[in-house]
Amino acid sequence: MQDSQPNKNENQVTKDDCFAAALRGEVPLRVGDVIQRSWDITLRALPIMLVALALMLVVNYVIGEITAVQFPVDENNPNLANVAWQTLIGMVIMAPFNALVQWLGILNARDVKPSFANFSHAFRSAPQVIGIQVVMTVLIMVASTVFFLIFGFSSVFLALVVVTAAYLQLSFTLAVPLVLDRGLRVQRAILASVMILSKRIFAMLGIYIVMFFILFISALPLLLGLIFTLPMTFNVIGVIYNRMIGLPSSEQPLPLATDDQGGV
Template sequence: MSATPNNQHGSLETAVAGQYDFTIGEVLSEAWARIDGYKLPYAIITSVYFLVYFIALVLVIAGLGEEESARAQAVIQLLSFAMMPMSAALTMMGLHMAMGRPITVKQLFAYYNSKGLAIIGLQIVMMMAIVLGLLLFIIPGIYLSIALMFAVPLMLEKNLSIIDAFEASRKAVTHHWFKLFGLLFVMGLILFLSMLPLGIGLIWTMPMMMAVIGVLYRRMFGISEQADSLLL
């Protein structure tokens, strides 16, 4: 868990103006270096995440029965909304990795508070925008699926509104959209290949994926010294 040079910190203003740059290789290299000391904690945290989801899913299905399959689908969708604060916490752990800060199981539940509804609201707005974009000749949806990748951490770390976080992410990413798409494509390929040997490689590549997001976010937007208070 190493410190970060100050010249690798961006800001909201410079990111939106497009005043940042990176190479795919250097981001992947730093993310790989950053997972040292995080593999076991992240494996435990993600295991808790999937266990909570599995238990909740079993309880939902057991409580409804086979004849209520249509209702079950709706309840399962609501369950996915209920898990969104946890998913946001996993993303924010990537920011912690990028700054060499600790991650814990407790942090997984950090956003079941006043921020939880805002997270769900932003995710719904993002999903609606992406689906609408996919319906409009597909390309706008693909564009937004990448352009909005930082909306949630921006809302949480910079205390932005839903609309401001949406727009800040979109504007900042647009300047280097193809490079970010390329980075995520390469990281996705690494994740896929790591699944082949019985999924053992995911022990390294899952935290690496979160570290990639964290490293990118730090280089583009910067991370304040008070960000520790977001994940207690």
């Protein structure tokens, strides 16, 4: 495996295999580079990413309606068990659809034209993707329980839960892409993601703070800007993955989709 730093030309795809170097903390991650690159590649894959996002929204709505009937929750006296079931079922079913849009973002960040042929690849990895989501959720629940036992329901408890959840969300960012792209097992993908991004956690925080403001501003004019910025958030994941991991040295750069596959 060849280790290398990302290309100096920040407007281009990182073509080297940087996985081992990233594990050693040798690969930089720049906020401005990620945001600029993510925006630059958004328009070219916008139609197919909007289709995938629309599919996510429809499935999420249907699942929400079904779980609301099967596990009703009274707003005045909520049943915590039913709330938990609604959340768990929604999380499990939506995880592969979230992975689908991430995969499209990864391909787009590689300068590969995403196509509908790529949809099946994400769904084939559904068990591993769900496993990653379950692990993260369990860790958050365990940490929350410990904080509650120590601090009770207080401002300190809430702050610690928010910080822990944010850290896990950021440090798990590469886990699903590593499963989709490198075929890693759940535990290896999680461990690699945490090892790599823990060394770049402040850059990750900066990226998502900037994205929060971009999403907020884009939502102001009748939410129309979200047509562009929601797909951009998944391109951000793709660019982060490409910058930190690069392309597998043992594979062709375009293993699953090429421009002649009839991409949208």
